[in-house]
Amino acid sequence: MRWMLPTTEVPEAWFNVVPHLPTSLQPPLHPATREPVGPQDLAPLFPMALIGQEVSAEPWIDIPGPVLDVLRLWRPTPLVRARRLEQALDTPARIYFKDESVSPAGSHKPNTAVPQAFYNREAGVRRLATETGAGQWGSALAFACALYGLECKVYMVRASYEQKPYRRVMMETWGSSVVPSPVDRPDHPGSLGSAISDAVRDAVGREDTHYSLGSVLNHVLLHQTVIGQEAKVQLQLAGEERPDLVIGCCGGGSNLGGLALPFVPDPKVALLAVEPSSCPTLTAGRFEYDFGDTAGMTPLLAMYTLGHDFVPPPIHAGGLRYHGDAPIISALVHSGRMQAVAHPQTAVFEAAVQFARVQGTIPAPETAHAIKATIDAAVAAREAGEPRVILFGYSGHGLLDLQAYADHLAGRLADD
Amino acid sequence: MRWMLPTTEVPEAWFNVVPHLPTSLQPPLHPATREPVGPQDLAPLFPMALIGQEVSAEPWIDIPGPVLDVLRLWRPTPLVRARRLEQALDTPARIYFKDESVSPAGSHKPNTAVPQAFYNREAGVRRLATETGAGQWGSALAFACALYGLECKVYMVRASYEQKPYRRVMMETWGSSVVPSPVDRPDHPGSLGSAISDAVRDAVGREDTHYSLGSVLNHVLLHQTVIGQEAKVQLQLAGEERPDLVIGCCGGGSNLGGLALPFVPDPKVALLAVEPSSCPTLTAGRFEYDFGDTAGMTPLLAMYTLGHDFVPPPIHAGGLRYHGDAPIISALVHSGRMQAVAHPQTAVFEAAVQFARVQGTIPAPETAHAIKATIDAAVAAREAGEPRVILFGYSGHGLLDLQAYADHLAGRLADD
Numbered sequence: 087m088r089w090m091l092p093t094t095e096v097p098e099a100w101f102n103v104v105p106h107l108p109t110s111l112q113p114p115l116h117p118a119t120r121e122p123v124g125p126q127d128l129a130p131l132f133p134m135a136l137i138g139q140e141v142s143a144e145p146w147i148d149i150p151g152p153v154l155d156v157l158r159l160w161r162p163t164p165l166v167r168a169r170r171l172e173q174a175l176d177t178p179a180r181i182y183f184k185d186e187s188v189s190p191a192g193s194h195k196p197n198t199a200v201p202q203a204f205y206n207r208e209a210g211v212r213r214l215a216t217e218t219g220a221g222q223w224g225s226a227l228a229f230a231c232a233l234y235g236l237e238c239k240v241y242m243v244r245a246s247y248e249q250k251p252y253r254r255v256m257m258e259t260w261g262s263s264v265v266p267s268p269v270d271r272p273d274h275p276g277s278l279g280s281a282i283s284d285a286v287r288d289a290v291g292r293e294d295t296h297y298s299l300g301s302v303l304n305h306v307l308l309h310q311t312v313i314g315q316e317a318k319v320q321l322q323l324a325g326e327e328r329p330d331l332v333i334g335c336c337g338g339g340s341n342l343g344g345l346a347l348p349f350v351p352d353p354k355v356a357l358l359a360v361e362p363s364s365c366p367t368l369t370a371g372r373f374e375y376d377f378g379d380t381a382g383m384t385p386l387l388a389m390y391t392l393g394h395d396f397v398p399p400p401i402h403a404g405g406l407r408y409h410g411d412a413p414i415i416s417a418l419v420h421s422g423r424m425q426a427v428a429h430p431q432t433a434v435f436e437a438a439v440q441f442a443r444v445q446g447t448i449p450a451p452e453t454a455h456a457i458k459a460t461i462d463a464a465v466a467a468r469e470a471g472e473p474r475v476i477l478f479g480y481s482g483h484g485l486l487d488l489q490a491y492a493d494h495l496a497g498r499l500a501d502d
Numbered sequence: 503m504r505w506m507l508p509t510t511e512v513p514e515a516w517f518n519v520v521p522h523l524p525t526s527l528q529p530p531l532h533p534a535t536r537e538p539v540g541p542q543d544l545a546p547l548f549p550m551a552l553i554g555q556e557v558s559a560e561p562w563i564d565i566p567g568p569v570l571d572v573l574r575l576w577r578p579t580p581l582v583r584a585r586r587l588e589q590a591l592d593t594p595a596r597i598y599f600k601d602e603s604v605s606p607a608g609s610h611k612p613n614t615a616v617p618q619a620f621y622n623r624e625a626g627v628r629r630l631a632t633e634t635g636a637g638q639w640g641s642a643l644a645f646a647c648a649l650y651g652l653e654c655k656v657y658m659v660r661a662s663y664e665q666k667p668y669r670r671v672m673m674e675t676w677g678s679s680v681v682p683s684p685v686d687r688p689d690h691p692g693s694l695g696s697a698i699s700d701a702v703r704d705a706v707g708r709e710d711t712h713y714s715l716g717s718v719l720n721h722v723l724l725h726q727t728v729i730g731q732e733a734k735v736q737l738q739l740a741g742e743e744r745p746d747l748v749i750g751c752c753g754g755g756s757n758l759g760g761l762a763l764p765f766v767p768d769p770k771v772a773l774l775a776v777e778p779s780s781c782p783t784l785t786a787g788r789f790e791y792d793f794g795d796t797a798g799m800t801p802l803l804a805m806y807t808l809g810h811d812f813v814p815p816p817i818h819a820g821g822l823r824y825h826g827d828a829p830i831i832s833a834l835v836h837s838g839r840m841q842a843v844a845h846p847q848t849a850v851f852e853a854a855v856q857f858a859r860v861q862g863t864i865p866a867p868e869t870a871h872a873i874k875a876t877i878d879a880a881v882a883a884r885e886a887g888e889p890r891v892i893l894f895g896y897s898g899h900g901l902l903d904l905q906a907y908a909d910h911l912a913g914r915l916a917d918d
Binding site: 087088092093159160188192232251252255258260261439442443444445446447448489 | 506508648907908911
């Protein structure tokens with residue numbers, strides 16, 4: 087069963103979790119002075135509208151009409167009850183997922199790419215620079231820039247640029263320019279942290295260019311809250327008062343935040359972040375100030391981190407290979423409002439294949455982390471004999487990650 | 503704007519166009535005797551339920567409940583108004599498309615794979631054999647067999663098996679076995695016609711195995727009519743009495759038939775088939791009896807054909823590289839009820855890129871043929887100053903065809 091909403095039911099405001107957080111957020115610090123950054127420090131990178139959203143304590147922020155017009159190309163996304171998975175697990179749990187894979191770029195990322203492109207164009211910016219790892223974020227921003235007529239320059243981690251050409255082709259089809267990063271070290275495989283450095287350097291160096299980030303920051307998580315808001319309405323249509331447990335995979339935190347933040351005010355809803363064992367930021371990192379990038383050009387953020395020079399192993403869930411985490415997610419975990427768990431990639435791909443064979447769709451490796459945790463929770467519900475309601479985020483499809491499935495099926499995946 | 507229907511609105515019967523055809527269909531002939539084939543001739547390949555549908559003249563055929571349950575995993579599919587494309591073309595035409603790319607396999611093919619797997623399982627068959635070119639049909643049948651617990655063996659055209667591994671990985675993820683064809687000539691690149699021969703040989707040789715075909719036959723087109731039936735309802739919701747023109751790409755004819763056949767009884771609706779210039783079956787072929795495969799093992803069908811030994815050039819729209827056409831489509835074209843047009847692939851990819859940059863999604867190369875014809879029709883409407891209503895079939899996404907886009911963007915595509 088799927089619950090659809092008409093295009094008129096896309097939420098018209100973003101939900102700001104900041105007033106609902108159990109502890110107040112610590113401010114970002116300037117990388118040189120270690121003093122709290124002000125709006126003028128961020129102005130070379132972001133338009134004022136986004137800077138305002140980054141620090142806003144307003145409970146709701148209106149979504150501009152032209153942004154809604156574009157979101158309605160694929161939103162509201164379906165809420166699906168995974169009945170065949172329930173049957174396969176013989177669980178009394180009721181399992182729902184919110185399917186963000188239906189966007190043109192195939193993930194939740196366009197939810198923030200679209201407003202970011204919009205606000206930049208409104209501010210007179212003609213060109214955006216960004217980084218991308220495996221390409222989910224870069225392709226989302228390329229899509230958004232195509233629709234708003236902006237130039238887009240994507241610094242893509244060199245290893246992905248060379249080994250995974252198809253998301254690069256997507257970006258080029260939408261008209262973006264894609265180059266391998268680090269730009270000044272053609273023999274280096276690159277990392278997300280160093281690609282951020284390249285993109286920030288580009289944006290700071292050109293008058294007509296701003297920088298755009300696909301996760302971590304408050305305004306990015308804010309834009310993603312359309313996911314959880316829609317899911318709340320759809321769960322009501324499905325006859326559920328609330329989910330007992332909300333599960334999302336967590337790299338920088340935007341997918342998890344988008345689904346989970348609207349449920350934060352309800353203490354009866356448990357929240358679970360799922361990360362890879364090989365990049366265990368929330369489960370094994372330290373809660374402290376750290377840079378968002380490798381070169382130390384970004385502000386310092388108060389977050390769980392493995393250290394800004396941490397280089398995760400090359401697991402297939404490229405979107406979860408980040409040394410830090412969103413300050414909002416970090417605060418929720420640090421306060422105990424949200425739990426976190428880590429899983430190794432072979433167990434994650436076993437869950438993904440099981441899902442594909444019973445539900446029919448092939449999930450992204452990142453999404454498969456949430457599926458692994460969902461299956462564990464559904465089995466626990468069976469053992470407890472409790473009809474728990476589980477909602478997980480289907481953040482993206484795996485159609486551009488099929489090499490990972492080939493490696494898994496051939497027994498070639500490592501758990502490092 | 504998109505028009506969605508609830509899952510309860512999946513049509514509960516297939517529409518049989520046979521009673522509405524302007525001329526009666528000529529019967530298939532036995533390849534050896536050249537006499538009309540009877541049910542017993544087909545029994546080694548198909549279950550009786552499908553043989554009955556192949557020759558039925560009933561106007562409606564009920565869809566079994568267990569088939570509906572699976573179709574509802576992704577159906578009804580969206581009807582989308584392509585407003586941004588209309589604006590880009592400055593046309594008074596209203597352009598709608600029916601989006602079949604949302605299925606788990608990414609195309610319309612599961613609409614028939616699911617009932618075919620169901621009827622075979624009901625008949626006690628444990629294993630299905632089929633052929634696939636680029637892999638759209640093979641992946642659809644692999645998906646359906648996974649859900650019904652059937653074994654599936656796919657003979658994949660060797661050139662695609664080696665050059666396009668990702669749809670093969672999809673099939674393997676769903677648990678199917680995939681081998682390159684022709685099986686007995688490891689140095690041969692293969693063709694769809696010879697892969698059909700391999701699959702038929704497999705099915706004839708094993709008691710537990712039937713054969714499954716993804717296009718051409720009457721029962722396949724019948725299963726696809728859920729597409730056009732849903733589109734009719736959705737057009738009403740959109741305030742349109744009827745489309746003036748229905749456009750679909752045409753290889754074997756199942757996508758086009760699925761969308762167009764329910765409109766055949768309304769003489770005010772024009773129907774247009776779009777095929778590649780390099781495989782111009784309807785526009786340059788002969789209407790006569792010919793074999794469906796290369797080896798001459800299948801019945802002879804009355805259809806437009808380029809000859810069963812015709813080998814089309816290796817264009818990227820693999821699903822349109824077939825020497826023949828469905829007898830139903832052939833009869834409609836032969837009688838004048840349906841028109842046909844052919845386009846070269848560079849013009850087709852130009853249309854695809856234009857579509858991706860204004861509407862946001864990247865279409866399959868096959869689908870791009872319909873988009874090219876739609877753009878031409880919308881421009882003609884502008885020149886005539888007429889607000890025509892155009893409906894086209896968005897048969898699949900292009901996410902596993904990105905190499906074709908890379909070749910196009912690099913200027914490497916040939917028009918043969």
